[in-house]
Amino acid sequence: MADQTMADSNQPKLPQKRYFRQRAHVNIFNDIRLDYPLTPNDEDWSKLYPAYFRAPTTDTLGENKRPSSPAPEEQPAGQARKDQLAQVEFADIGCGYGGLLVALAPLYPNTLMVGMEIRTKVANYLQQRVEALRGFQHALLDKSQRGEHVDLETPLEAGAEELHDNGEIDRLVPGHYENIAAMRMNCQNCRKLFILFADPHFKKRKHKARIISTTMLAEYAYVLRPGGIIYMITDVKDLFDWNEEHMEKHELFERIPEEELKDDPAVPCVCNSTEEGKKVARNKGNKYLACFRRIEDPFEKE
Amino acid sequence: MPHFPVSLVEASSAGLIALVFDKDFHIVNSSGKIVASTVEGLGDDVKLAAGSKKGSVKSVAFSPAGDLFAVCTMDKGLYIYSTASWSIVREAETPKRANAVVFDPSGAYVLAADKFGDVVRLTAAPATDGDSEKPVVLLGHVSILCDIEFTHGDRPYVLTCDRDEKLRVSKYPNSYNIQSFCLGHTAFVTSVATAKFAVNNAVTGSGDGTVRLWDVESGELLQTVVLGDILAQYRESEQDQEKADRFGVLRVRSIEETNEFAVLVEDIPAVIVFPFANGALGTPQVIDIARAPTDMTITSDRLVVSYVPAAEGVQDAALVSVLKNADGQYVADDELNGALSNVHTLETNKVPAIQSIFVWGSKNFIERTNKGDQDDDE
Incomplete structure (x- = not known):
């Protein structure tokens, strides 16, 4: 049963919206600190989609970590090509x-x-x-x-x-x-x-x-x-x-x-x-x- | 009393050179003689050009044929002059202050790139009675535009560079259709140059201390030149480390006669000239000039450079000087410099301080209190 308790404490928790309220308007013309990649090839998508992208290694930096060919059309679940081509x-x-x-x-x-x-x-x-x-x-x-x-x-x-x-x-x-x-x-x-x-x-x-x-x-x-x-x-x-x-x-x-x-x-x-x-x-x-x-x-x- | 420095220089295809100072300009010919000016009383053979007399001149351009001259002022005025009569043949107000102006390849339209990120377009031909055409928006960035230029291919693209590291390549006149974004600069992009000898390329200069060569159709970065590697000697005595590591490009221009690109850097008393061969920028010549520059233009094989005011007490310091190509090496054009030494700008009680491009190029600029930059909108 120790196993079960472990599993419970590891249960993921959904964030509660009330801790994330923010007013609805942002003045977009202010200079806002945005963290954005220099070029599309510099985006590390592995942080956002770990199942689809490998984290970049130094030799692939700026080259292979970004998808280069279109993802296949809709496929049945479970057959996604979870590689760098997404x-x-x-x-x-x-x-x-x-x-x-x-x-x-x-x-x-x-x-x-x-x-x-x-x-x-x-x-x-x-x-x-x-x-x-x-x-x-x-x-x-x-x-x-x-x-x-x-x-x-x-x-x-x-x-x-x-x-x-x-x-x-x-x-x-x-x-x-x-x-x-x-x-x-x-x-x-x-x-x-x-x-x-x-x-x-x-x-x-x-x-x-x-x-x-x-x-x-x-x-x-x-x-x-x-x-x-x-x-x-x-x-x-x-x-x-x-x-x-x-x-x-x-x-x-x-x-x-x-x-x-x-x-x-x-x-x-x-x-x-x-x-x-x-x-x-x-x-x-x-x-x-x-x-x-x-x-x-x-x-x-x- | 001190004189205004020349803030902008621009050459026409017909060999005229515009020297802009504050609200005024002189037009000098290829022998260095003033042929037209907004300043009265320079002589009988000088045509008087009507001045806007309100805002300082922010950007100027000649039409490809050299028959028209466009002036954009700090107070949003857009004036088109005939270079035959030097009368204003059309004027309009731009929605926002224009940072750069250019004629399209046909010369039929003039395009102004403004500090609000929009490019507006206006017919260039002389206005007829009752013609009060207003500029219309052609394209827009969500940023501050710094420069605008056309490529020279059969289907020209319009290139616009902005404070947020981008060079955008748009089709023309269907500029709602973006061809590419040239991404790679890490700071504001101040100047873009194109050339007939490199129709698929653009060369940009930036506050990130680099000059970059692009393929405009794909947006691909082809080459990056780090200015610090070329100009280190000019910073050896600089105590302020931040300033010592900083190289901000003021202007990039193509030299059609010799297939070269010339680059001018803020605060550096030198011109850098890159040969362009086999689709790449080659080993540059670095040519010393008198003082820190304000602008540069090209007329045939000559480079015309304007300067910041000389240190106090220095007499007869040149406002502008000319380098000519002598067997591949750039040397002072003594004859033309001699003639230009007779060209003076208006006197002023106080020479306006020239603001570093790093002031407005900084991302914190808009949030900062508007010191020194009186916002003319809203």
Whole structure:
């Protein structure tokens, strides 16, 4: 029984949100101390995705530690190629407490996703949350290896948010949350980019700080591969109109018709899984969703 | 009374050289004679150019054909002069103060890169009656822009460098489409140069003490030159260790005649000239100059350098001087220097202190109280 006690004291603990509160606004134009790699090749992804990347050794520094070829399309769980060839393909910009990532993780078990959050405490919370969730999954895996019963069979449903969007602690999920991570940042070849319930910056003079602007869209277009999608949702109509206007005007994006979105498993998560999204639902607020596809530059075709 | 130092020098394809001092400029020809100026009373054969007379001049550029001259001032004025009449043919206000200005390769537009990270574009052709076109935003960084330049290939790219270590390569005119980011500098990138002899390359200078060669299409860093290795002798007597290890590039320019790149470093009384061959920067020549420089431009095979004010009590110190290429070696152009010694700037009670590029280049600059930098926005 000594064994059992040991296991209990080693139980991972989820971080408590109340210790990580921070005000909702950050003045992005202040010089903020950000720890960012000199070039994409200098990022040590092994810290964020230890299951997918080896820590860099001196001879591979700046060379092999970054993925160089696209990750294979969705594969069945458990067959991920956990080597240096993986790459981050989804980015949730302003991920907050990470509800979306935690919900998406089992839906795209072989896709690496990063949440970017500018508020230090909130980013720390999410990273601790991810590490705790991985801890639970590891404990469950150990248990199943010892021959004890572990629920592996019940399939996850995209719409069943209450099931999994706080993170599974008592059953195994595909991907085991090894595929999500948080970064305090403001990645290339992304497939999906999420901008959900962004700071509305109501005052006109603060509009330039909004996360969607004509000039910022050029950078989002740069990190998205053609065919990649930006998901944008907000409860503020004024911000939605602003975002929609800027996105529709931009040459490198086209609106995705609503019919097409019905089959997209990410959409229910986008609407319902974020902490902000739940708050809006509790307050019976409206949610305005629009999705845009990165297209080839029409100017270059001429 | 002391005179204003020349803060900027810029040469046209037609051999004219603009010498900028405070709110004014002289235009000298290739024999060192003033042909136009914003200063009155210089002589009958000097055309009077209308000055903005408000803000100090922050950046200037000639059009590729040399027929137009653009001036951006500290108070957000953008003035385009005809170099035939030296009258202002178009003027506009830029949304923010422009740190650098350039004409596009066709000469049809002028682009201003501002301290808020945006590049705005304005028609360059003379304005007709009732034409009050406003500059429109072409692209933007979330940073402070330092310099802007075009590449010289069939499909030119517009290059913009910023305070946050980046050189961005954008297509043109569809500049919403980013070609690449050139990443590797570890401090602000002050200057970028391109050349007809290296259409796929850019050379940048930075506050990190390096000059770097890039492939613009891929954003790949091809070469890094550490200035400390070349300029150590100039720092031997420097007591302040922090200053001794610091090399901030003021300007990088290409010398088309000789396939070279010239580099000017803050506080270092020398010009560094790199030969460019086989796709790489070769062993440089380091040529001593009179004093610490403020700027440098190239006119055919000549380097024109402007200087910081001379120490008090020094008489007849040159405002600018010229180096010419003599069989591959750069030597003083005595003839032109002689003519330029007759060129004077306006007198002033107090010569404005020249701010080190490390002041605004520092990441703490925005959070600091705005001493010495009166913020003109908001």
